[in-house]
Amino acid sequence: MNPDQPILQVKNLAKYFPIRKGIILQRTSGYVHAVDDISFDMRRGETLGLVGESGCGKSTAGRTIIQLYRPTSGNVIFEGTDLTGVSGSALRQTRRKIQMIFQDPYASLDPRMTVGQIIAEPMLIHHTHQGEQAKRRVQELLDMVGLATNYANRYPHEFSGGQRQRIGIARALALDPSLIICDEPISALDVSIQAQVVNLLEDLQRRMNLTYLFIAHDLSMVRHISNRVAVMYLGHIVELAARDELYENPLHPYTQALLSAVPIPDPKVRGKRQRIILEGDVPSPIHPPSGCPFRTRCRLAKDICAQVRPENREIRPEHYAACHLV
Amino acid sequence: MEQSLNYQPGLPEPAAAKTSGIKRYLTLLLRSRTATFGFIVIVALLLIAVFQSQFATHDPTAQSIRVRLTPPAWMEGGDPQYLLGTDQLGRDIFSRLIYGIRISLLVGVAGVAISCLIGSTLGLIAGYFGGWVDTVIMRLVDVFLAFPFLLLAITFSVTLGSSLRNIIIVLGITGWASYARLVRGQTLSIREQEYIQASFTIGSNDFHNIVRHILPNLVTPIIIYSSLEIGVYIIAEASLTFLGMGVPPSIATWGNMLATGRDYLSNAWWLATFPGIAIVITVLAFNFVGDWLRDVLDPKTTYDI
Ligand SMILES: Nc1ncnc2c1ncn2[C@@H]1O[C@H](COP(=O)(O)OP(=O)(O)O)[C@@H](O)[C@H]1O
Ligand SMILES: [Mg+2]
Numbered sequence: 001m002n003p004d005q006p007i008l009q010v011k012n013l014a015k016y017f018p019i020r021k022g023i024i025l026q027r028t029s030g031y032v033h034a035v036d037d038i039s040f041d042m043r044r045g046e047t048l049g050l051v052g053e054s055g056c057g058k059s060t061a062g063r064t065i066i067q068l069y070r071p072t073s074g075n076v077i078f079e080g081t082d083l084t085g086v087s088g089s090a091l092r093q094t095r096r097k098i099q100m101i102f103q104d105p106y107a108s109l110d111p112r113m114t115v116g117q118i119i120a121e122p123m124l125i126h127h128t129h130q131g132e133q134a135k136r137r138v139q140e141l142l143d144m145v146g147l148a149t150n151y152a153n154r155y156p157h158e159f160s161g162g163q164r165q166r167i168g169i170a171r172a173l174a175l176d177p178s179l180i181i182c183d184e185p186i187s188a189l190d191v192s193i194q195a196q197v198v199n200l201l202e203d204l205q206r207r208m209n210l211t212y213l214f215i216a217h218d219l220s221m222v223r224h225i226s227n228r229v230a231v232m233y234l235g236h237i238v239e240l241a242a243r244d245e246l247y248e249n250p251l252h253p254y255t256q257a258l259l260s261a262v263p264i265p266d267p268k269v270r271g272k273r274q275r276i277i278l279e280g281d282v283p284s285p286i287h288p289p290s291g292c293p294f295r296t297r298c299r300l301a302k303d304i305c306a307q308v309r310p311e312n313r314e315i316r317p318e319h320y321a322a323c324h325l326v
Numbered sequence: 327m328e329q330s331l332n333y334q335p336g337l338p339e340p341a342a343a344k345t346s347g348i349k350r351y352l353t354l355l356l357r358s359r360t361a362t363f364g365f366i367v368i369v370a371l372l373l374i375a376v377f378q379s380q381f382a383t384h385d386p387t388a389q390s391i392r393v394r395l396t397p398p399a400w401m402e403g404g405d406p407q408y409l410l411g412t413d414q415l416g417r418d419i420f421s422r423l424i425y426g427i428r429i430s431l432l433v434g435v436a437g438v439a440i441s442c443l444i445g446s447t448l449g450l451i452a453g454y455f456g457g458w459v460d461t462v463i464m465r466l467v468d469v470f471l472a473f474p475f476l477l478l479a480i481t482f483s484v485t486l487g488s489s490l491r492n493i494i495i496v497l498g499i500t501g502w503a504s505y506a507r508l509v510r511g512q513t514l515s516i517r518e519q520e521y522i523q524a525s526f527t528i529g530s531n532d533f534h535n536i537v538r539h540i541l542p543n544l545v546t547p548i549i550i551y552s553s554l555e556i557g558v559y560i561i562a563e564a565s566l567t568f569l570g571m572g573v574p575p576s577i578a579t580w581g582n583m584l585a586t587g588r589d590y591l592s593n594a595w596w597l598a599t600f601p602g603i604a605i606v607i608t609v610l611a612f613n614f615v616g617d618w619l620r621d622v623l624d625p626k627t628t629y630d631i
Contacts, residue, residue, distance in 0.1 A: 026458075066527055092529040100527045108520035112542045112625060121538070122528035155625040171528065 005080070006041035007179055007211050008065070013038050013074035014235075015057075015064045019286065033285045034060040036235035036293075037074070039312070042179070047205065047212040049222030049243070051258070052232030053282060058215045059103075061232070062181040065213070066098050067091060078179070096126060099172035103184040105164035109156040115142075115167055116152030122174040141170040146200060162193035169200065179211045187217060198225055220262045223247065231255045234293040235285060237312065241319035251321040254294045292324065300325050354622050364614030367607060375428040383409065384418035386425040386578040391416055395594045411596040413586065419596060422578040423604055429579045430608065433494055433563040434556040440498025442552055445505025446544070452506065453513025454536060463506065470503035476565060483571045493572050497559050508551055509544060516543045546623045553616025557609030564605060580605055 016031035035057045042048050050058055063069045065076050067083050076083045081094050102108035109118055119138045123129040129137045139149040145166040156164055165185060172180055182201065186194040202225060204210060216222045222229055223243065230240040231254065239252040250256045257276040280297045283289050289296050295305040302325070310322040355361055374381050394416040397404045404411065410419040452463040470478065482496040516522065517540065525535050564581030566572035568588070573579050575586075580601040587598025621627045 063523070068523055068526055089531075092531070095527075096529060098527075100524065102520045102524060104520055108524050110521045110525075110539050110543070121525070121530075125529045125534065157626050168524070171524070175528065 007044045007079060008042040008213075009075070009077040010041070010065060011039050011075040011077070013061070013064060013076060014072045015060050015069055016072045030286050033235050033288050035064060035071075036288070038232075038235075038237045039074075040230055040237060040240060042211055042213065044178070044211055045205070045209055046227040047214050047225050049226030049229040050213060050215045050232060051219050051222055051229060052217065054217050055282060055285070056232045057235040057285070058217070058232055059183050062100065062183050062213060062215055066095060066100055066181055068100075096175045097177050098179045098181065099175065099177040100181045100183060101165070101168050101172050101185045104188055105161045105168060106156075106188075108168055109164055111156060113155075114152065115147075115154050115156065115159075118156070118167060119152075119170045119174055122171060126175060128175065137174070138170075141173055144173065144204065145170045160193075161189050162197060165189060165197055166200065169197075169204070173204065173208070176208075177210070179213070181213045181215070183215045184217065185214075186221065194221075201225065218262070219247070219258050231258065234282060234288055236293050236322065238294060238323070239321045240312070241316075241321075245316070245319050249316070249319070251315055251319065251326045252294075252323050253298050253300055253325075255321075292322070351622060354627065355618065358614075358618050358621075360614040361618030364611040364618070367611035368615060371427050371431060371608065371611075374424060375431055378424050378428060382418075382421035382424045383407070384421040386417060386422045387576070389415040389417055395590070397594070398596050410600050411594070413583070413597050414590060414594070417578075419583070419600055422583055423580070423600060425578040426580040426583065426601065426604070429490065429573065429577065430560045430563065430581075430605070432490075433497065434560040434608075434612075436494045437497035437501065437559040437563075438552050438555045440494065441501035441505050441555070442548060444498070445502035445507075446509045446548060448502070449506035449509030449511075450513050450536065450540065450544070453510035454517055454532070454540065460510070464510065467503045467506045467510075470500070471507070475500055475562070476569075479562065479566055480569065480571050483566060488571060488574060490573050490577065493563060493566060496566075497562055501555065501559070505548075505551070508547060512544055512547050513540055516540050546620060549623065550616045550620045553612045553619065556612045560605055560608060564601075 013035060014033075014037050015035040016033055018028040019030045019032065020026045021029045038061060040048070050061065052058055060069065064071050065083075067076070071084055074084070078094070078098060083091065083095060086094055113121075116135070116138050119141055120129070120134045123134050123137060135152075138152055142149050142151060147163065147166050147170070151159075156167065159167065168185075185201070186197050189197060201212065201214075205212060212225070214222055214225055219229070219231075226243050228240065228242050229246045230237050231246075231252065232238070233254050239246065239250070239255045241249075241251075246255065247259065250259050253276075257278045260274065260276040276299075278297055279299075283293070283296055289306070290309075291307050292298070292301070292305040292310050295301040298305065304324050308324070310324045312320045312322045315321050315326055355365060390412075393405065393408065393412050394414055396408050396412040396416075398411045399406045399409050401411075408418050408420070410423070412418055413422070448463050448467075452460040478500045479496050482500060483492060486492040486496060517535075522535055522539055525539055530538070560580070563572055563579065564584050567575075567579060567581030568585040570585075572581055575582055583601040584598050584605075587594075587596075587601065590597045
């Protein structure tokens with residue numbers, strides 16, 4: 001496989017959830033535009049941060065990429081295969097190499113299964129390991145995520161949030177994935193535990209050459225781990241750039257507003273930057289605004305912003321933004 | 327930021343936090359007085375039901391007008407031969423109670439099993455697959471639940487005719503709806519859990535999800551509900567029989583005894599009282615065991631030696 005070829009290509013991906021009315025004859029009365037025409041590539045071994053306020057469609061994007069939700073339109077090309085074109089066992093086979101780590105370390109582990117059963121489940125489904133072999137692999141995985149190997153017979157409720165998240169990571173590693181979608185894996189954890197889990201993810205990435213799509217709801221969380229960062233607003237990607245570029249030269253007014261809210265430790269830099277307060281609420285994804293999705297809260301909005309949807313343009317090298325005014 | 331990766335999260339090693347094994351079951355059983363009581367009662371009932379002819383002192387159908395309405399042995403006018411007295415036809419109440427156990431347990435367990443099987447299957451399908459299947463099943467449930475249980479049971483038993491087999495079928499098909507509703511609700515909430523989504527991402531399909539994740543998480547609510555329902559069915563058999571729609575009067579059942587005893591409450595209280603007490607104790611026993619099962623089946627329940 002060509003190492004320069006993107007591991008994942010997301011092309012014009014959209015996911016609309018129908019809103020149903022009526023009890024027996026269900027009519028569709030509208031759609032939640034959870035993800036609306038997003039495109040990006042991922043390079044092998046990188047971490048792409050996906051950031052946006054809660055409700056902007058990050059989880060839906062992640063779940064549509066892994067085909068937990070079938071997309072309304074668009075393509076997801078993983079290692080050359082378009083996942084939107086396959087289904088059933090063929091899909092299950094293809095997406096083995098994509099795994100997911102969930103936000104809620106309590107809800108994402110079946111309370112009636114032991115840790116060993118949870119971690120072994122992917123191997124049993126795909127018949128990769130059986131019996132003693134599976135047992136040994138479980139211990140290996142527990143060790144990899146920094147848990148004692150004798151935890152295999154315990155139940156999830158006996159563990160703390162951080163430990164549970166490690167169990168979820170071990171399960172995601174069981175099939176030797178190449179891409180892991182991390183859906184806010186640290187948002188539910190204590191601040192003191194967050195760094196440990198991030199360090200674990202980074203260490204695993206180095207050892208296993210993993211690629212991460214790392215979802216978070218604020219820019220400070222992804223800064224440490226990401227190589228590139230994409231900013232989402234109301235189902236759209238409004239800006240995408242290399243990490244340092246994005247934090248130093250944010251182009252989109254929304255990114256600028258988000259960044260102005262991130263605390264800066266250095267007082268010299270802090271003094272130079274103005275806090276931009278976002279006014280109003282995020283519009284409903286059922287009736288998104290015409291033109292630019294951000295225009296209703298943008299302090300720079302002009303007439304054109306209500307009429308034409310801005311395309312993502314490469315404004316500086318490898319730095320994309322969807323705004324008429326840059 | 328830079329903390330050691332091999333940080334071993336400090337999980338206290340509980341001295342004896344056992345979450346499986348027979349020893350855990352026994353310890354948890356003996357720790358609960360009500361469960362111990364329930365367990366002993368159920369085992370005793372089963373034993374007596376199996377060896378009923380050894381326990382009965384008389385033929386439960388043998389009539390003897392000469393000794394009719396004899397009071398219990400310890401009362402004035404009582405006869406030590408008839409421990410709990412006799413009924414209006416001179417049949418031994420103690421022996422009839424013994425022979426009634428088999429029928430009450432059979433009706434309770436078999437009726438619940440049929441309801442549970444039909445209701446849980448339909449509820450699971452409705453909750454898991456949703457859509458129009460869900461709509462159709464749940465409308466049917468509404469229709470069944472809108473009818474009073476007894477009225478429905480009477481309608482069925484009039485149509486089918488009264489026999490022991492029919493009464494079990496009647497209770498089974500009238501009782502499924504509440505199971506369907508319970509199981510659908512539970513299934514809905516389980517299938518929204520992230521671990522179901524996680525299961526899809528590791529490659530499972532609907533069948534695997536249902537067998538490995540949904541069903542194991544349904545077992546506890548179903549067992550608890552069933553342990554309560556067995557009592558309800560035992561009483562329902564009694565009520566139907568009481569109304570003359572149940573088991574033919576010639577067969578000794580607690581329901582039949584209660585039904586006839588009602589007419590003699592003022593001058594021979596023992597006719598209705600003893601089957602009543604038997605029903606209450608049996609229902610309680612199943613409820614106690616059900617309560618205990620809820621704790622035992624939850625892996626979160628541990629015990630200390
Ligand atoms: N299964 C679903 N059915 C209907 N609407 C949904 C569903 N999942 C998410 N949504 C809606 O889509 C939008 C985006 O949700 P989500 O992707 O969870 O956002 P985020 O992860 O960024 O917080 C929200 O308005 C949410 O209400
Ligand atoms: Mg989310």
